[in-house]
């Protein structure tokens with residue numbers, strides 16, 4: 326599908342709609358109900374949305390990937406991963422608490438996080454993204470689609486910063502091969518089991534997918550940035566109480582919803 330190019334005013338008004346939903350903690354309907362949004366325009370809306378957050382004093386601290394699980398790609402009928410941005414306001418400490426009133430209908434998912442040790446030169450065709458990573462950790466992402474009932478199209482979710490809402494990172498350790506490790510997520514009385522191999526067969530592949538997307542979308546990758554490689558299992562609702570993710574050999578991470 327070709328991307329229809331919207332005017333700057335139209336992009337800004339879609340960003341306002343999503344920003345108001347997030348800041349006012351209320352949902353909104355799929356943008357696709359009102360407008361034909363192409364993928365390029367969807368990333369423009371995301372950029373405008375992040376611009377609003379930066380104007381409010383938030384700083385960019387990393388990136389997150391979505392649809393890195395084949396099941397989720399198939400569900401959405403797409404073959405591309407999606408990228409969203411993380412800001413400092415989304416960071417929650419391991420073992421800390423998170424106020425659920427911040428969210429519309431939060432869900433939590435188990436992830437693998439990487440940390441960039443140096444800036445990635447997106448214009449250097451020979452750059453080795455794996456050599457730009459120095460640490461890996463178990464992590465969880467809280468997603469909170471601004472769309473009613475998490476009902477969205479592929480371009481809707483890109484515009485909505487890929488449902489990013491908050492994240493928590495467990496203890497960092499020197500980067501190592503992750504491959505296929507058992508994952509368990511417990512939250513709100515539910516337990517889901519899975520494997521890190523659900524993330525593009527090996528979460529390291531998320532780094533390569535990220536480099537490709539960052540080049541196409543001109544998303545800077547900087548030293549110190551956190552990279553969330555994508556969910557290893559389906560997301561489950563985040564309710565009051567402790568949510569915990571254990572990844573065999575990588576460690577654990579917890580957060581308490583209050």
Ligand code: OOG
Pocket residue numbers: 390391392393394397434466468469470475482487488555556
């Ligand atoms: C979109 C975000 C998906 C992932 O890891 O696949 C995502 C959503 O399901 O709301 O973060």
